[in-house]
Amino acid sequence: MFENKTEQEARKEILETVKAYHDAYHNKYKEFKEGDRITYASRVYDSQEMVNLVDASLEFWLTAGRYFDEFEREFAKQFGTKFVSLVNSGSSANLLAFMTLTSPLLGERQVKRGDEVITVACGFPTTVTPMIQYGAIPVFVDVTIPQYNIDVNMLEEALSPKTKAVMIAHTLGNPFDLESVVEFCKKHNLWLIEDNCDALGSTYTIKGEKKFTGTIGDIGTSSFYPPHHMTMGEGGAVYTSNPLLSRIMKSIRDWGRDCICHSGQDNLCGHRFDRQYGELPVGYDHKYVYSHFGYNLKPTDLQAAVGVAQLKKFPDFVQKRKENYKRLYEALKPVEDKLILPIPEKNSDPSWFGFLITCKEGVDRSKLVSKLESNGIQTRMLFAGNLTKHPCFDQMREKNEGYRIVGELKNTDRIMNDTFWVGVYPGMTDAKIDFMAKMIIEGVK
Numbered sequence: 001m002f003e004n005k006t007e008q009e010a011r012k013e014i015l016e017t018v019k020a021y022h023d024a025y026h027n028k029y030k031e032f033k034e035g036d037r038i039t040y041a042s043r044v045y046d047s048q049e050m051v052n053l054v055d056a057s058l059e060f061w062l063t064a065g066r067y068f069d070e071f072e073r074e075f076a077k078q079f080g081t082k083f084v085s086l087v088n089s090g091s092s093a094n095l096l097a098f099m100t101l102t103s104p105l106l107g108e109r110q111v112k113r114g115d116e117v118i119t120v121a122c123g124f125p126t127t128v129t130p131m132i133q134y135g136a137i138p139v140f141v142d143v144t145i146p147q148y149n150i151d152v153n154m155l156e157e158a159l160s161p162k163t164k165a166v167m168i169a170h171t172l173g174n175p176f177d178l179e180s181v182v183e184f185c186k187k188h189n190l191w192l193i194e195d196n197c198d199a200l201g202s203t204y205t206i207k208g209e210k211k212f213t214g215t216i217g218d219i220g221t222s223s224f225y226p227p228h229h230m231t232m233g234e235g236g237a238v239y240t241s242n243p244l245l246s247r248i249m250k251s252i253r254d255w256g257r258d259c260i261c262h263s264g265q266d267n268l269c270g271h272r273f274d275r276q277y278g279e280l281p282v283g284y285d286h287k288y289v290y291s292h293f294g295y296n297l298k299p300t301d302l303q304a305a306v307g308v309a310q311l312k313k314f315p316d317f318v319q320k321r322k323e324n325y326k327r328l329y330e331a332l333k334p335v336e337d338k339l340i341l342p343i344p345e346k347n348s349d350p351s352w353f354g355f356l357i358t359c360k361e362g363v364d365r366s367k368l369v370s371k372l373e374s375n376g377i378q379t380r381m382l383f384a385g386n387l388t389k390h391p392c393f394d395q396m397r398e399k400n401e402g403y404r405i406v407g408e409l410k411n412t413d414r415i416m417n418d419t420f421w422v423g424v425y426p427g428m429t430d431a432k433i434d435f436m437a438k439m440i441i442e443g444v445k
Helices: 007-025 047-059 066-079 090-100 104-109 129-134 152-158 178-188 243-253 301-335 365-374 391-399 410-418 430-444
Strands: 083-087 116-120 137-141 163-169 191-195 203-206 209-212 219-223 236-240 354-359 419-423
Touching: 007 047, 047 066, 047 301, 066 083, 066 236, 066 301, 083 090, 083 243, 090 129, 090 163, 090 191, 090 219, 090 236, 090 243, 104 243, 129 137, 137 152, 152 178, 163 178, 178 191, 178 203, 236 243, 301 354, 301 430, 354 410, 365 419, 365 430, 410 419
Parallel strands: 116 137, 116 163, 163 191, 191 219
Antiparallel strands: 083 236, 203 209, 219 236, 354 419
């Protein structure tokens, strides 16, 4: 098949065939009919993702390579942050972000075991898991409805001499009150980690400047799991504009090593065999010197190749999410006496991940959700609802240790009992949005 062809000619032929394959068998438009399945999220892609994926596979480098480097560079440029560390999942991103704050290089600001981190119980568990596994103490405060974000009026009450950081998510794309949280963190010299996994593309105007969420605090995190704002299958990112934090996170991501050479690269610093570290002998190979207890959290270059193609489409993804949110919101306004609809946080422009709905008194969430599901409309809870009620907290709850709750989590519990959400992802058509609205309205009458 490839006789008398150069490698580049053969590669070109393969990639042209891949594009033709995609065009023939993928993303075939199917007109929506009532009763068709409406998922809450899905991948949105074209032939370029598939071509990039095969292109990366033909090199068979597999681990972090040229697409990996391109993604980190282009992500930083697109979202206005200085340093990006690509990782293998959003959960790994949260792990890496938190563990970065435990580095001894941070001196008095190092988060140590027993220190406290302010967060919320209404969200996804991997925002909190790294704290618990390390031995820090999550301090849970309530959230507001209909923003579904941290109640900033509880921040001062949650503060203690052991507080070192705030780590919270922008709920389903709706930014939390960054102005208040940033002011609180600066006042008390606390780190701020923005879990931006459900809000990539959201913006917030602070002190007159519009910025992307995830870039306003000290560290931001993203997830590229298929339902998210963009995908590379599995994948995530941690980003910061602080050079010290970036140095620490890259070390922890890459086994905890002190060396900054890329895979396949040796002696970038020019001092691989002539320095002394810790209590190691002088000249010990710098490639195997470890300044942190780390992991291997890197993705493959195949994943990064998909992400590079997705980044180019990302502005259109965000715009479509906003349009879908607006259409669904307008359609459901006639039943605001029965349902609480989501509203953006002040000073924000959300890139909506989903459309949250809280049932008012007299509306049974279970019945409404059952109606939607039976009509092919996929629904989701707001993740854990109240994380402290889950079996993973059983032992800590019995011993009353390992976490603190400030005040009462009344809204958190209400969300656990009365709230659900449906999708507004970019692949959602007007017909699907309208059918969802129709079924929701029927379900509350």
